[in-house]
Amino acid sequence: MPTAAPPTLTLRTTKDLAMRRAVSVLATACVIGLTATACSDSTAGGAGAAPTGSVDATASLKGVKLTMWVAQNSVSEPKQVIEAFEKATGAKITTEVIPDPYESNVPTKLASGTKPDLMFWQPTGSTLPFVQPAQNLLQLDNEDWVSKLGKTEQSLGQVDGHRYAAIVTSPAVLGVYYNKAVFKKAGITEMPTSYDGMLADAKTIKEKTGVAPFFEVGGDKWPLQWQVQLQMTDLPQTFWDSLNKNKGSWTDKAIVDAITKYKTKVLDGGLAQKNYKTATFVDQGKAIMDGSAAMAVNVTSLQSEIQATSSTAEMDEKLGWFPLSNSAAKAEYSPDQTNGVVAFNTGDSKRQTAARQFMSFWLGADYPAYIKANKLVSVEPSVPNPDGLPQTAIAQAEALSTATGVFQVKALTAPDMHLALADMIYGKKTPQQVAQAAEDQFDQVLKARGVSGF
Numbered sequence: 001m002p003t004a005a006p007p008t009l010t011l012r013t014t015k016d017l018a019m020r021r022a023v024s025v026l027a028t029a030c031v032i033g034l035t036a037t038a039c040s041d042s043t044a045g046g047a048g049a050a051p052t053g054s055v056d057a058t059a060s061l062k063g064v065k066l067t068m069w070v071a072q073n074s075v076s077e078p079k080q081v082i083e084a085f086e087k088a089t090g091a092k093i094t095t096e097v098i099p100d101p102y103e104s105n106v107p108t109k110l111a112s113g114t115k116p117d118l119m120f121w122q123p124t125g126s127t128l129p130f131v132q133p134a135q136n137l138l139q140l141d142n143e144d145w146v147s148k149l150g151k152t153e154q155s156l157g158q159v160d161g162h163r164y165a166a167i168v169t170s171p172a173v174l175g176v177y178y179n180k181a182v183f184k185k186a187g188i189t190e191m192p193t194s195y196d197g198m199l200a201d202a203k204t205i206k207e208k209t210g211v212a213p214f215f216e217v218g219g220d221k222w223p224l225q226w227q228v229q230l231q232m233t234d235l236p237q238t239f240w241d242s243l244n245k246n247k248g249s250w251t252d253k254a255i256v257d258a259i260t261k262y263k264t265k266v267l268d269g270g271l272a273q274k275n276y277k278t279a280t281f282v283d284q285g286k287a288i289m290d291g292s293a294a295m296a297v298n299v300t301s302l303q304s305e306i307q308a309t310s311s312t313a314e315m316d317e318k319l320g321w322f323p324l325s326n327s328a329a330k331a332e333y334s335p336d337q338t339n340g341v342v343a344f345n346t347g348d349s350k351r352q353t354a355a356r357q358f359m360s361f362w363l364g365a366d367y368p369a370y371i372k373a374n375k376l377v378s379v380e381p382s383v384p385n386p387d388g389l390p391q392t393a394i395a396q397a398e399a400l401s402t403a404t405g406v407f408q409v410k411a412l413t414a415p416d417m418h419l420a421l422a423d424m425i426y427g428k429k430t431p432q433q434v435a436q437a438a439e440d441q442f443d444q445v446l447k448a449r450g451v452s453g454f
Contacts, residue, residue: 055144057361062090064354069119070095071102074338077120077169080373081362088361091354093118102337107131115344117355123157123165123340124405126413129449131342133164138343138352140164145363152333152400153379157340165340166359168370170377172299173396174226174332174406175323182294183320185209191322193329195231198295202271205294212273214266215293219280224421226297227266229332229406231258233325240410246446246453250415250439251432259421259431267425277425281305289318299334303392312390321392323399331399334406412451415441 068078075097082093096116098105103122107130121131131137140146140163146154149167157165176198183189186205192198202213217223235254242248266272273279273293285306287293296302306315323331341362343355362370363380371378372386377397385397408414415438423429429437446454 055357055360055364057357057364057366058088059357060090061354061357064089064091064350066091066093066117066351066354066358068093068095069098069106069116071120071337072097072100074120077338077374081358081366081370084366084369085358085361088365089354089357091358093358103127103130110136115346117344117346117351118358119342119344120337121165121340121342122335122337123167124335124409125159126408126411128157128159128164128342129412133159133342134162136344137164138345138355140166140343140356140359143356144360148363148380148382150379150381150401152403156335165342166363167339167379168341168362169339170379170397170400171333171335171339172301173323173400173403174229174297174299174334175321175396175399177288177296177298177302177392178320178322179288179291179294180318180320182209182211182291185211186294191329192324195324195326198324199265199271202266202295206271209294211291212287212293213271213295214273215279215284215287215296216267216272216276217279217281217284218277218422218425219283221422222418223281223284223298224425225418226299227262228255228258228417228421230297230324231261231326232407233330233332233404234327237410243442244412246443250442251435255438256431256435259424259434262421263424263431285309289315291318300393300396303390303396307390312388315390315392319390319392321395323395323403325404331396331403332406333400333403334408411442413442413445413449415439415445 068082070077075095078095082095086092098109106119106121110131115136119131121128140157143163143166145166146163150170153167153170156167156171157163182205186201186208188201188204192201205211205213214227216227232255235252239248239252239254243250267276273287281302282305284293284296284298285302288296288302289306289310303315303321306319323329325332341359343352343359346352367378367380367383368386370376371383375386375389377389377393378385385394407417417434417438420429420434420437423437424431424434443454
């Protein structure tokens with residue numbers, strides 16, 4: 001244990017992945033709908049879409065007061081930029097914490113007619129629609145910071161051809177963490193380049209070291225989805241297009257086969273640690289660092305969890321990371337609510353202008369200081385990463401440019417597959433039933449949203 005831990009890497013620390021459980025609640029919020037008060041101003045998009053050109057991000061805003069909604073686990077995220085913006089402009093930004101589950105409580109609060117000026121929100125096509133962006137949010141198509149974003153970040157934050165979210169942090173990256181000492185003991189010197197290759201290495205690790213090849217997290221449930229998601233990466237875009245038109249299904253053979261392989265090869269096949277049904281996310285971080293497990297398939301939040309108690313030097317010594325998909329050495333990315341910031345059409349032009357100015361300040365003059373203070377990977381290619389990031393963070397940043405989105409990015413709405421997988425590990429569902437549960441929820445939510453074809 002190091003004498004002092006560095007600032008937590010925020011690539012992300014979130015348990016936002018667990019928020020997938022809130023999808024059905026969100027569907028209810030959409031059935032209720034945002035009230036006429038919340039949605040009555042139909043000029044939101046048009047009024048907010050005008051080109052901004054070059055913005056004086058430090059222009060005086062003395063007397064202007066803004067409110068920003070944040071989740072309980074992201075209350076400290078904007079602290080540095082808010083303080084710097086207030087000092088530079090004279091504006092005042094108050095953060096308001098929305099209780100968990102954030103992604104269901106926000107639409108409920110909006111339905112009451114209350115709106116903030118700014119808000120953290122997951123910038124994906126499956127989650128942005130829950131706040132009815134065309135009615136409620138300012139369009140950000142022509143903001144001065146858009147062209148500064150990286151390729152992957154530019155693809156986020158849009159619905160129906162319009163941008164509604166500023167991307168202020170890099171999305172979490174899905175890949176494989178591994179203990180270097182265990183891999184060395186097993187004689188593995190080259191990282192696998194396919195899912196089957198990883199399973200072959202897992203068998204080698206078990207035979208040569210006796211260490212559990214994988215650490216799986218049935219106790220917290222949400223990480224159960226990742227091994228299945230790795231295997232779904234060969235599904236072509238045409239599959240997702242078909243699925244989103246209700247012409248495809250989550251019960252597709254490729255998905256059922258992926259769930260089945262995870263169950264039979266990893267869990268039933270003895271490639272996971274013995275307590276995989278009850279183990280926690282925190283346990284996973286400890287095991288991969290102390291070498292009682294060789295690998296952990298997870299997103300960046302695992303890295304952040306480990307860094308909370310380990311120095312960068314210790315992580316670099318013990319921990320490695322490699323990208324992986326079903327048939328290639330490529331990673332996946334998974335956005336969360338701290339990646340995106342949206343601005344609301346409040347009807348107050350002065351506050352709306354100030355909200356835009358805040359975003360320009362955040363992704364402009366202040367961005368180098370912001371990522372340095374929070375130990376973040378930069379979303380802007382022209383702004384270098386701060387010093388002191390662990391090698392795993394650097395590897396993930398490098399993998400992001402060729403990464404593919406997880407199903408939370410590709411599907412119109414993201415079913416809670418991890419909950420059905422948790423039922424599976426206790427014998428309550430078969431792989432086919434897990435896929436059917438995803439299909440049923442997918443249909444239910446999109447019908448509730450009134451999506452054409454459902």
